[in-house]
Amino acid sequence: MPTVKLVAEDDPNLQVQRVFTDIKATKKIDRVPNIWRALATHPEHLELCWTRLKAIMRPGKVDLLTKEIIALAVSVTNSCRYCINSHTAATQKLGLDDEMLGEVLAVVGLFNQMNKLADAYQIEPDILPEAARTP
Amino acid sequence: MPTVKLVAEDDPNLQVQRVFTDIKATKKIDRVPNIWRALATHPEHLELCWTRLKAIMRPGKVDLLTKEIIALAVSVTNSCRYCINSHTAATQKLGLDDEMLGEVLAVVGLFNQMNKLADAYQIEPDILPEAARTP
Amino acid sequence: MPTVKLVAEDDPNLQVQRVFTDIKATKKIDRVPNIWRALATHPEHLELCWTRLKAIMRPGKVDLLTKEIIALAVSVTNSCRYCINSHTAATQKLGLDDEMLGEVLAVVGLFNQMNKLADAYQIEPDILPEAARTP
Amino acid sequence: MPTVKLVAEDDPNLQVQRVFTDIKATKKIDRVPNIWRALATHPEHLELCWTRLKAIMRPGKVDLLTKEIIALAVSVTNSCRYCINSHTAATQKLGLDDEMLGEVLAVVGLFNQMNKLADAYQIEPDILPEAARTP
Amino acid sequence: MPTVKLVAEDDPNLQVQRVFTDIKATKKIDRVPNIWRALATHPEHLELCWTRLKAIMRPGKVDLLTKEIIALAVSVTNSCRYCINSHTAATQKLGLDDEMLGEVLAVVGLFNQMNKLADAYQIEPDILPEAARTP
Amino acid sequence: MPTVKLVAEDDPNLQVQRVFTDIKATKKIDRVPNIWRALATHPEHLELCWTRLKAIMRPGKVDLLTKEIIALAVSVTNSCRYCINSHTAATQKLGLDDEMLGEVLAVVGLFNQMNKLADAYQIEPDILPEAARTP
Numbered sequence: 001m002p003t004v005k006l007v008a009e010d011d012p013n014l015q016v017q018r019v020f021t022d023i024k025a026t027k028k029i030d031r032v033p034n035i036w037r038a039l040a041t042h043p044e045h046l047e048l049c050w051t052r053l054k055a056i057m058r059p060g061k062v063d064l065l066t067k068e069i070i071a072l073a074v075s076v077t078n079s080c081r082y083c084i085n086s087h088t089a090a091t092q093k094l095g096l097d098d099e100m101l102g103e104v105l106a107v108v109g110l111f112n113q114m115n116k117l118a119d120a121y122q123i124e125p126d127i128l129p130e131a132a133r134t135p
Numbered sequence: 136m137p138t139v140k141l142v143a144e145d146d147p148n149l150q151v152q153r154v155f156t157d158i159k160a161t162k163k164i165d166r167v168p169n170i171w172r173a174l175a176t177h178p179e180h181l182e183l184c185w186t187r188l189k190a191i192m193r194p195g196k197v198d199l200l201t202k203e204i205i206a207l208a209v210s211v212t213n214s215c216r217y218c219i220n221s222h223t224a225a226t227q228k229l230g231l232d233d234e235m236l237g238e239v240l241a242v243v244g245l246f247n248q249m250n251k252l253a254d255a256y257q258i259e260p261d262i263l264p265e266a267a268r269t270p
Numbered sequence: 271m272p273t274v275k276l277v278a279e280d281d282p283n284l285q286v287q288r289v290f291t292d293i294k295a296t297k298k299i300d301r302v303p304n305i306w307r308a309l310a311t312h313p314e315h316l317e318l319c320w321t322r323l324k325a326i327m328r329p330g331k332v333d334l335l336t337k338e339i340i341a342l343a344v345s346v347t348n349s350c351r352y353c354i355n356s357h358t359a360a361t362q363k364l365g366l367d368d369e370m371l372g373e374v375l376a377v378v379g380l381f382n383q384m385n386k387l388a389d390a391y392q393i394e395p396d397i398l399p400e401a402a403r404t405p
Numbered sequence: 406m407p408t409v410k411l412v413a414e415d416d417p418n419l420q421v422q423r424v425f426t427d428i429k430a431t432k433k434i435d436r437v438p439n440i441w442r443a444l445a446t447h448p449e450h451l452e453l454c455w456t457r458l459k460a461i462m463r464p465g466k467v468d469l470l471t472k473e474i475i476a477l478a479v480s481v482t483n484s485c486r487y488c489i490n491s492h493t494a495a496t497q498k499l500g501l502d503d504e505m506l507g508e509v510l511a512v513v514g515l516f517n518q519m520n521k522l523a524d525a526y527q528i529e530p531d532i533l534p535e536a537a538r539t540p
Numbered sequence: 541m542p543t544v545k546l547v548a549e550d551d552p553n554l555q556v557q558r559v560f561t562d563i564k565a566t567k568k569i570d571r572v573p574n575i576w577r578a579l580a581t582h583p584e585h586l587e588l589c590w591t592r593l594k595a596i597m598r599p600g601k602v603d604l605l606t607k608e609i610i611a612l613a614v615s616v617t618n619s620c621r622y623c624i625n626s627h628t629a630a631t632q633k634l635g636l637d638d639e640m641l642g643e644v645l646a647v648v649g650l651f652n653q654m655n656k657l658a659d660a661y662q663i664e665p666d667i668l669p670e671a672a673r674t675p
Numbered sequence: 676m677p678t679v680k681l682v683a684e685d686d687p688n689l690q691v692q693r694v695f696t697d698i699k700a701t702k703k704i705d706r707v708p709n710i711w712r713a714l715a716t717h718p719e720h721l722e723l724c725w726t727r728l729k730a731i732m733r734p735g736k737v738d739l740l741t742k743e744i745i746a747l748a749v750s751v752t753n754s755c756r757y758c759i760n761s762h763t764a765a766t767q768k769l770g771l772d773d774e775m776l777g778e779v780l781a782v783v784g785l786f787n788q789m790n791k792l793a794d795a796y797q798i799e800p801d802i803l804p805e806a807a808r809t810p
Binding site: 578597609611650659660 | 741788797
């Protein structure tokens with residue numbers, strides 16, 4: 001259970017109201033998710049976090065489904081229960097079926113394994129990224 | 136520096152030769168990357184790892200660029216130096232320019248932040264994945 | 271609760287049936303554990319994961335109890351609730367009593383502490399592994 | 406490079422001298438490893454860490470090689486460069502050859518993968534440890 | 541639920557009794573917290589852990605509230621549910637209100653994000669700590 | 676070495692120039708640190724990150740030294756080499772001597788150990804934060 005009292009959706013603080021309204025309008029939902037209600041205990045931080053997420057989670061050169069897949073991959077690697085739930089749901093809402101979810105998670109599992117093996121053997125990088133290859 | 140002597144590319148072990156040949160053919164490269172040379176100190180494990188990676192890193196319902204992006208997201212979250220280098224290079228080879236790389240890493244940074252805030256407040260999941268919503 | 275509907279033990283998919291049967295025969299159990307039922311939502315990935323685990327978790331030069339202890343140490347370090355439960359049970363089934371479990375966890379706690387202190391001070395390695403010491 | 410000036414092996418501080426002498430005598434070495442020289446910048450903490458490690462890393466019901474294997478498994482999972490080097494060397498000194506090292510690391514890689522898959526699907530524990538099974 | 545049977549507060553083991561009494565006296569509480577009851581399944585390890593925590597969590601040049609804030613920051617970064625709960629409570633008992641908690645967690649979230657971005661770009665350190673700057 | 680070409684301090688992009696100028700003015704330095712030069716490969720993300728850090732790393736109810744200590748604790752727990760270096764230097768610049776650094780790191784090491792032991796035994800929270808105790 002939460003370590004703070006979640007802020008009510010109709011809390012009178014003006015900054016909180018502005019952000020809650022924007023969250024619901026942007027995400028096209030009618031309930032404010034728990035994470036935002038907890039962050040609202042510090043209205044300035046709530047606003048900082050929301051404006052950041054809103055700016056980053058817009059379709060860009062990288063589309064929105066790919067961004068949500070990345071969010072899920074990070075959340076799994078970090079074992080974040082709240083985020084695994086919310087991003088699995090978000091990817092499913094954007095069209096990811098069980099088979100595609102399985103493909104995504106197969107890659108996540110594979111590289112959690114490969115990362116540790118690479119660290120274990122303390123090998124040196126061999127494939128150089130672009131920055132090093134261009135003169 | 137590596138904690139084991141990397142296996143030479145022309146090592147006579149038959150299992151190692153079979154895997155090294157397949158790696159170079161599949162990835163269309165002429166050098167065996169260091170990670171595989173380290174894993175080759177245990178030929179059975181080398182083969183297990185390679186066959187697994189080969190099966191998973193094929194284009195499926197999820198395309199190859201997305202899979203490499205996931206690999207990069209996991210490697211960054213795990214701070215794996217070898218893998219960050221190799222998967223940054225892989226995504227760049229598949230067309231990711233600096234702007235797209237910035238978009239991808241923005242998402243990775245954002246959710247490393249959001250994951251910890253969700254854990255910090257110990258909030259309960261609110262958005263239920265599909266499994267819970269279907270009767 | 272799971273993010274996907276766990277696959278039923280009598281699911282008609284042939285690949286799933288083959289793997290479920292092998293899991294129960296190999297582990298000498300009559301229920302398929304939840305992790306395998308979740309992975310079965312992608313039958314090819316289920317088979318990849320099971321064949322890998324089966325090959326690695328056989329007694330080798332390193333015996334099975336030691337392998338299960340390693341599994342537990344990794345699961346604790348990763349804070350994986352499902353795996354901490356299942357590998358604590360597995361080690362207990364193989365003979366680890368509360369005193370031995372305490373010894374194992376003491377080592378796990380100790381090195382989670384020592385790892386971070388080594389990183390904190392950014393010290394250089396001094397004890398070189400074999401690869402570096404042999405001419 | 407280190408973030409503090411490593412304490413010289415002949416530092417006059419009495420607490421530091423007492424601990425340095427004990428480290429060398431216990432480990433049968435003639436150089437004080439870097440980690441202890443860094444910790445010596447806070448002599449009380451140095452002594453706390455050393456007495457703890459000395460007590461835990463004694464052969465008990467769990468033998469010393471198994472304890473060093475656990476230390477390595479934790480260090481790999483935490484990607485601690487200093488500790489991966491020192492514990493790989495320690496296990497090799499106690500008899501672990503390349504094949505056994507490969508077996509140990511195969512288990513470490515496997516469970517870094519399985520842990521994340523278990524978290525990804527948010528499955529509930531099924532195998533109950535001893536505490537829950539005894540009436 | 542715990543993986544071991546928690547040791548009863550009136551357990552007859554003398555080492556356990558000595559430590560339990562000291563915990564309650566030092567923390568000015570009348571119940572032994574669960575973590576200590578679990579550690580008590582290995583009385584020697586219980587005593588090692590308690591004496592270490594008692595020595596470190598005393599006010600020093602760094603005051604106790606700051607130490608508890610550090611404990612909370614570490615526990616959030618490690619997503620440790622038990623510790624997030626207990627250290628949030630501890631900081632609140634020492635005077636941290638919701639606004640201050642928000643400030644602390646904002647820093648924790650920020651650096652979980654910045655750490656990964658720094659690793660992602662594999663940049664070299666530029667600001668050198670004192671040890672490197674003094675001749 | 677970096678995976679992208681670090682943006683030059685005199686890069687003509689207006690958004691980059693605005694942010695670089697503000698970084699140097701705010702931090703009272705005359706060189707732009709590497710992390711910001713890497714982030715500048717995506718000017719919008721650079722600005723998002725900088726404005727966030729600037730807002731959070733101001734003295735508030737929690738003073739600046741405490742905030743830098745938290746940053747260091749997180750960076751150590753995440754083993755981020757770049758950040759460990761930069762935040763150790765920052766805390767030293769704000770007055771933290773070797774003894775105080777030792778105290779801070781002792782707490783970081785202690786709770787990396789205690790977190791994993793708490794997870795290992797799967798104990799239930801007992802000390803409830805304020806939210807749960809107030810009616």
